[in-house]
Amino acid sequence: MRVEWFDYSRYPEYPQLWGEFVHGVTMLDLLFNCGPEARNFMKARG
Numbered sequence: 001m002r003v004e005w006f007d008y009s010r011y012p013e014y015p016q017l018w019g020e021f022v023h024g025v026t027m028l029d030l031l032f033n034c035g036p037e038a039r040n041f042m043k044a045r046g
Contacts (some may be wrong), residue, residue, distance in 0.1 A: 014041045 006031045013021040016033050 012041055014038075 001029055011023070013032060014034050016022065016029070030041060034041065
């Protein structure tokens with residue numbers, strides 16, 4: 001088994017409901033804050 005870590009620190013900021021933008025959150029934060037528009041903030045792995 002192999003563990004992979006992803007670096008999300010360079011992903012674009014998106015509107016969050018409270019205060020300044022925080023990078024260290026889960027993908028659920030993006031989905032709950034942006035709904036269907038969340039896909040516009042995700043990058044494809046290549």
